[in-house]
Amino acid sequence: MKLSNGVEWALHCCVSLSQGHEAVPAARLAELHGVPAAYLAKHLQALARGGVVTSSPGQVGGYTLARAPGEITVLEVVTAVDGDEPTFRCREIRQNGPLAAPLEQCSRWCAIARVMADAETAWRSSLAAISIADLAEAIDDDSHGTAMRDVRGWLMSR
Amino acid sequence: MKLSNGVEWALHCCVSLSQGHEAVPAARLAELHGVPAAYLAKHLQALARGGVVTSSPGQVGGYTLARAPGEITVLEVVTAVDGDEPTFRCREIRQNGPLAAPLEQCSRWCAIARVMADAETAWRSSLAAISIADLAEAIDDDSHGTAMRDVRGWLMSR
DNA sequence: GGGGCGCTACTCGGATACTGTATGTCCGAGTCGCAGCGG
DNA sequence: CCGCTGCGACTCGGACATACAGTATCCGAGTAGCGCCCC
Secondary structure (H helix, E strand, C coil), X not given: CCCCCHHHHHHHHHHHHCCCCCCECHHHXXXXXXXXXXXXXXXXXXXHHCCCEEEECCCCCEEEECCCHHHCEHHHHHHHHHCXXXXXXXXXXXXXXXXXXXXXHHCCCCHXXXXXHHHHHHHHHHHHCCEHHHHHHHHHHHCCCCHHHHHHHHHHCC | CCCCCHHHHHHHHHHHHCCCCCCECHHHHHHHHCCXXXXXXXXXXXXXXXXXXXXXXXXXXXXXXXXXXXXCEHHHHHHHHHCCXXXXXXXXXXXXXXXXXXXXXXXXXXXXXXXXXXHHHHHHHHHHCCEHHHHHHHHHHHCCCCHHHHHHHHHHCC
């Protein structure tokens, strides 16, 4: 079970976007994070589709957070980029083979699927408890208060 | 983030194995669950490598649970089949670009990686709380006590 | 009749093709800002 | 001097190649059981 690395890029981009009020083009975000611009654009489009960021075309266009940083959870970003399909897809193999379970016993999910779904819920809850604002604060603390200030300055310049 | 469907097969196989004391060949497990035998064998090998089941060659060989069903957790099965790499691999992009974080601030993990790791820990804990015996009991309850009895009977026959 | 030996059949295990998803890239459609022109 | 219009440049958005991992399969190495032969 591997998570697309686009998730990491998207989270960093959201944190950066939370530091400026102007729209930031995809190319500029790519430069800031040192990642391929064309590919990052793809993930930003996914964020836009997911309602995490809003895009504006034109000469001074770019991406902006759709809501306040404290109102956007990490889970939303992950879901927007990675898709909202469940990680475990039950193929109902209990209905296969010589001992196939009768259909009337399959009204509930398979016990295995329930366990996996519970685990996924725990994972999602953990991600939903953290907001972009929390991330920005944590990163700022790690850098003793310089990282976010530098990002703000860099976004302002040019 | 998608989980290999081999995980589902492996869990079902472990539950079935918990019902019989004889070694069960891969082909027989495949027949029981209605899945391709050659492919299932691959996953059973992974379970053997992970120490979840033990394999015995020869005419009456096959697979057996390596420990008591209550002592094997779902997490072990998932890890054995899917690999134990973390779902989120931090590429340290904070060290990229014009505002690269200095190395002395990177002694700890990136804040984003920490959040993802916490979520994964929650997921793993949830899976580690359930054993194969728990699964077998839950499946039995769903079928009003017939499913595991049928499996035992089918494994005895032939 | 008992013990030893060889054969056979069955098992797992890893090496080998194929498919789908993630990765990476590109060019076209659309929009906003700015400069130039006319009133 | 002010407003309108046309142009240009920049933006996003989706369509297009490529690389890798999951899917599916096969055949060879090894072992245990069984029957046969010899004593």
